[in-house]
Amino acid sequence: MKKTEQKYQTYVQILKEELIPAMGCTEPISLAYGASLARKVLNHLPAKIVVEASGSIIKNVKSVIVPHTHHLKGIKAAVCAGIIGGNADKYLEVLSQIDEKTKEEIDQYIEKVDFEEHFLESSKVFDYIITVWNKKEYVKVRVSDSHMNVVCIEKNGEILQKEKSIIKEEKADRSLLDIEDIYDFIATVDLIDIQEILERQLDYNYAIACEGLNDNYGANIGKVLLKSFGKDVKNKAKAYAAAGSDARMNGCELPVVINSGSGNQGMTCSLPIFIYAQELKVSKEKMFRALALSNLVAIHEKSGIGTLSAYCGAVSAATGAGAGIAYLYDEDYQTVIHTIVNTLANVSGIVCDGAKASCAAKIASSVDAAILGYHMYKNGQEFKSGDGLVMEDVEATIQSVGRLGREGMKETNKEIIKMMIHE
Known part of the structure; x- marks a missing residue:
């Protein structure tokens, strides 16, 4: 993809708009x-x-x-x-x-x-x-x-139409996102255009994950994972992502860099990539390209679901992480798209019942599903068109999941809200 192309400039702008700090x-x-x-x-x-x-x-x-x-x-x-x-x-x-x-x-x-x-x-x-x-x-x-x-x-x-405080968010066109072009973009992007925001995402999110592992926050899912299942790369990827959420949901006063308006999603997109990049000893350049892939896949999926939904955003974020992990292993485009589909076919039923300590556990489950989705395809296994929400290709599958989260789960969201406020 050339720098002069509209999609190239749009994808860079999307990353700049989405990957911002929040406390x-x-x-x-x-x-x-x-x-x-x-x-x-x-x-x-x-x-x-x-x-x-x-x-x-x-x-x-x-x-x-x-x-x-x-x-x-x-x-x-x-x-x-x-x-x-x-x-x-x-x-x-x-x-x-x-x-x-x-x-x-x-x-x-x-x-x-x-x-x-x-x-x-x-x-x-x-x-x-x-x-x-x-x-x-x-x-x-x-x-x-x-x-x-x-x-x-x-x-x-x-x-006060002219009040300087009013921020009208003019966002880059998310409808230009698709997996094939995202893959082309991350393979060709000049890192000078995106590296600074990706470095900030890793720096902030790794710091809060370490805080989550070093102190006592929420249900301490990250700590439980490491204590119970060891420190192999798969478990560390889950534990660090969960630990960041442990801290953030339970009052930690460190910022994170978000994705799709969510700190939990920002950490789920980024921390597994960092852990796998360390384990595989890949170059910084490859790590940043994998991180850009993870973020853009997550944004693409979440754009179809909407800002808030009864569909757990950890799923779309972990799916991005799975795609990024496949890229770190030098896998081709086919492996990336099958990792995405296998993940969505597995955990698209996780509901969002608000922000709280259990978000960390849902993150861990979603990252686990993404890693499984990658290894499924590497072992000759895949979920195929006609298996539930799996459609004829990756874009159609993402669209079906978007429809589920945006339209199909409207009533689910209403019922969850009623139960939470005891109606």
Whole structure:
């Protein structure tokens, strides 16, 4: 693929848009970002806050710890942290500058502020409105479709269309992604165009994985894997990816580099590639090409599923990792696509019931399935067209899984949300 081609430039831009830092689970962090923006425009400490959120936002915020909040969970914690200590200019690292004194201020503010949260009836799975008041003045911020896509800021009845804080996310066209061209791109890309963002992804995500293994977070899935099953490359790949999630879901105050709007997916895409690259002693160049392959495959799959779904994003991310691992072994295009199909045929039934400690276990299971999918094909085995969701080729299979996650699991998502909020 030539640098001058539209797809080349689009693929580079997609990686730049997707592989960005975030501190904490991205749904509560998005709420903190929106709240910080609202306070900035109001220019006063709000006495009253009303949050209206779509079901998938509620689901993904309910059970995960918000960083820099003394291990608090939920919408109120995320929003109040954004109000008191957030810096909207830091985007998804909005809470990164909170110190111990500010944590105490957040605790005090949570106790005294007039706070309401409501279910938002919306056609969008990712949608929330934060309205803040100080006496008779108010500001309303609405974020839809993705974590920083601010669609409206309203102050005292006036729509602030020219407000500098509004970020309209103009994204590169994800419909240009397909597996054959992704494979061509990673084989020909000039690494100078993408290496910096890939290095940052590995640096950040490996650091939080090590933190997850060195301390006590959640269910400690990473530690359990290493203690129970040893340190062979397959188990380490699963353990490090899981350990990053252990830490991130349970209050660790280190950033990660995300994929498809998710830190868990960013770690699942990257950490198995790093572990296998170390084991196989491949060149840095080969590692970065494998990492680009992993990320782009995951983004391609998740684009069809949507931002939030009842379909677990660890599956699409691990499928990318499986493709990248095959590339590290010097396998050809056919092996890569069969690894993808074999993985999707195995674990596409894992549901997303929000962000919390068990995400680490789902990551481990998904990475295991991806590695199995690779070894299946190397041993002459594959899932074939007509086997459930497996279609005539890799693109059709990805489309079928996308349809499952986007359309087929809508009612599943609704039922999960009802059960989580005890309706």
